[in-house]
Amino acid sequence: MDLALDLSDRGDRAAALYRALRDAVRQGRLSPGDRLPASRALAADLGISRTTVATVYERLVAEGFLDARVGSGTFVSDVAATPPRCAAGAVRPRSGWRWSAVPTSGGSPPPAYDFRVGIPDPSLFPFDTWRRILTAEFRMGGHSPGAYAGPAGLPRLREAIARSVAYGRGVLVEPDEVVVTSGAQQALDLVARVLVEPGDVVAVEDPGYAFARDLLASHGARIVPVRVDGEGLVVDELPEETRLIYTTPSHQFPLGVALSLARRRELLAFAARHEAAVVEDDYDSEFRFSERPLEPLHALDESGRVIYVGTFSKALLPSLRTGYLVAPLTLVDALLAAKQLTDGFGPPQPQAALARFLEEGLLARHVRRAAKVYAERRALVLEALAALPVEVVPSAAGLHLAAYADLPPDLVGRARAEGLVVETLGQHRLGAGRDGLVLGYGAAVTDTIRPGLDRLARTAGWTSA
Secondary structure, X not given: OOOOOOOOOOOOHHHHHHXXXXXXXXXXXXXXXXXXXXXXXXXHHHOOOHHHHHHHHHHHHHOOOXXXXXXXXXXXXXXHOOOOOOOOOOOOOOOOOOOOOOOOOOOOOOOOEEOOOOOOOHXXXXXXXXXXXXXXXXXHOOOOOOOOOXXXXXXXXXXXXXXXXXXXXXXXXXHHHEEEEOHHHHHHHHHHHHHOOOOOEEEEEEOOOHHHHHHHHHOOOEEEEEEEEOOEXXXXXXXXXXXXXXXXXXXXXXXXXXXXXXXXXHHHHHHHHHOOEEEEEOOOOOOEOOOOOOOOHHHHOOOOOEEEEEEOOOOOOHHHOOEEEEOOHHHHHHHHHHHHHHHOOOOHHHHHHHHHHHHOOHHHHHHHHHHHHHHHHHHHHHHHHOOOOOEEOOOOEOOEEEEEOOOOOOHHHHHHHOOEEOEEHHHHOOOOOOOEEEEEOOOOOHHHHHHHHHHHHHHHOOOOO
16 A cells, blocks of 8 residues: 655664654544554665664554554554544533633733723833842742742732732731732632632622622522612612622722721621621732722721731833732631642742732832823813713722713723723623723823823714714
């Protein structure tokens, strides 16, 4: 028979022949029982040595692809039949799994008019300083690269985080109460693993943060959306059987309102009365543009029911993938076990660099510098929205603003065709409620804000073209 083999790889001829014959068997071009050419004949056809062919035949016989029959020749083994191709969906997710990965913008050029939510401006990050610190920590070798680290995170970073949240947010904790995580999302995952049983009622804000909502649901929680008004989460509407409450009280996502002091007290009283846990996600309150913020729930908590979650994704960069949680000591051991079971531990050298970044006041300096830029962009967004038929939701912090508005169908898709990326309140709701815009200004180039919002207004039909 004629056998076409690709030996275009001019490196290792034996390896190339081995791969070619093996693939011919696997792909069904050679069937069980087919007789291969004699080693002398195949060597002559391919222009290689007979020894090379004989060596490859011997290897394939040893691996079960071929049979060598004395006096008869070399044949494709009966057990080397082409393995059946897996039908699409032959292995399926467990029953009840309904989530799909959300496309991200990583690796793609940013849109011309970028109003994505939750994205800081990477051009503001002090890369030179970070590289210097990170390089120094790798050279110092504070942690052996051949050893496993603890799941809680580098002690030095836990101490630095404890000092930082005490100074900046009034969250008074000991380093032993801090667990370093791979972003806030992992912090929420750890909490769900140790607190949520399948069927437990978990109350979430509506509108609210979809990734947190979906993560909790993926652990079997029964998600109950709770309305948000001008004072934040409506505590009176929490179900009596609530096991866990997820809230963003400092800068409600996505509306931006702050949970009032009265509501904070009501929420803590509810948690104590119903033996529920409260997850306080303080995701971007480093950037404030008015009066001093209200005290965090954690600072008001007298019964040890609040788990405080923070992240460096907004203050620094999402790609650092570093967050943390502050938990009651009664919960820490379980959280550390969950952390160890999921990813073992975080990278010690980047954690050491971040600790130094905090210790030397570089984070505070960066936040002050970045806040001035974000304040300018925020003012431009507010100025443009003032001329549009929208109702801006009051907000004093963070990297985005929300505005109630009557929106035409498929505004998001039409805006994208115009080079605009925007989000709507409807994208963040589970139940009914007013629609509107959610406009991030962290990643927006300052000079593009006004023309971008003018283009959005034309796309929405609010101004003449």
